[in-house]
Amino acid sequence: MNFTKFPRRGYLQGQTPIEPMKNLSKALGGKVNLFIKRDDLLPGASGGNKTRKLDFCIADAIEKGADTIITCGAIQSNHCRLTASWAAKEGLECHLVLEERVKGSYKEDGSGNNFLFELLGVKTKRVVEGGSNMMAEMEKTAAELKAAGKKPYIVPGGASNPIGALGYAACAEEMMDQLNTMGLSIDHVVVPSGSAGTHAGMVVGMVGTNAGIPVHGIDVSKPAADQEPGVYKLAQDTAELLGIKGGIERDAVKCYGEYVGPGYSLPSDDMVEAVKLFAAEEAILLDPVYTGKVAAGLIGLVRKGAFPEGANVLFLHTGGSPALYAYLDTFRA
CATH class of the missing domain: 3.40.50.1100 (Rossmann fold)
Known part of the structure; x- marks a missing residue:
């Protein structure tokens, strides 16, 4: 290969x-x-594991001139944590769309990965209902960021x-x-x-x-x-x-x-x-x-x-x- x-x-x-x-x-x-x-x-x-995937995905984003990464995941998403991690290392903004797959499970002051999103400097977190069309939700965020002059790149859930x-x-x-x-x-x-x-x-x-x-x-x-x-x-x-x-x-x-x-x-x-x-x-x-x-x-x-x-x-x-x-x-x- x-x-x-x-x-x-x-x-x-x-x-x-x-x-x-x-x-x-x-x-x-x-x-x-x-x-x-x-x-x-x-x-x-x-x-x-998402580091292996993001090695390729973020390279693709940078090659395409992106300055902002958008991705999605569940409330305790490991993928979102690692996307935020590598975005921080690359000097890229990171915006998350979090799917509340279990109703009532999101806590603003939650522990685990949700806490790490804050430490890693995630720019925005938006929580949507379980079952939402996550690509459509990320595209909505991308449209808002483009209007603000950003160059966003969408990494799908789990990369x-x-x-x-x-x-x-x-x-x-x-x-x-x-x-x-x-x-x-x-x-x-x-x-x-x-x-x-x-x-x-x-x-x-x-x-x-x-x-x-x-x-x-x-x-x-x-x-x-x-x-x-x-x-x-x-x-x-x-x-x-x-x-x-x-x-x-x-x-x-x-x-x-x-x-x-x-x-x-x-x-x-x-x-x-x-x-x-x-x-x-x-x-x-x-x-x-x-x-x-x-x-x-x-x-x-x-x-x-x-x-x-x-x-x-x-x-x-x-x-x-x-x-x-x-x-x-x-x-x-």
Whole structure:
């Protein structure tokens, strides 16, 4: 895959580690060998996967002459935190449109990522009702900023368009380089599936590197039947952008929707158990919205025997731990 065709800001500082999770593997019965790729350690304010995507998206914005970034996300959006982080580093204004997906959940003085938006100098935050057309809302903000003489650039939610998904196609290539150097064979990769850019990019990267490793997406907001078509479409578009011949086979996209719990960002018992297990067994912090539910999916799949005995399974940790502090009551209950 040739990524030199696309502008990039160079936000990454080398490869993120791949580590064994021996304690967790043992705690789950020792039938599979668990590993983790630590994208929670990526640069940016408190790290996380969106740095890989924004490496491409913000480069595109700057190349197009933008002086202002607009993006959107949920109330505790990790994507919005990292967009604000890199906008601050680049000297760009950042404007957020926040979707209150759970009615009454927004608090002006809220903790977690919502607090970090303030520290990172976000220029404006506008909260809209759950289910709003977020692109239309961002375009409304863009029109206002253009009228004020600004040059805004819209980064979609999660930076999940083909440009952003390049970040995870490149991550797959990075991962395979590490595995080859380590002499480590991985049989399955487990990733979050939300706005779809990480999942789609990883699928494209696996095809582009001829890795032949199946990618399992754990849904954090939708049933699998609703999630898979969007992931597949984005994977196809990203493969086309990269010029991958033959495109993406439909069966390369696999989602699991049974770990969403009561709904997006709403706590589940499985999520709480997963967060506590990762912390107690591996000293790794997850978040309640994304990685906690993805880890619950990983644990659930291991327990039900979805992976063959002796399989090496890699969990992609996409970060998000600042959101933990907005959910203290959930973990102390």
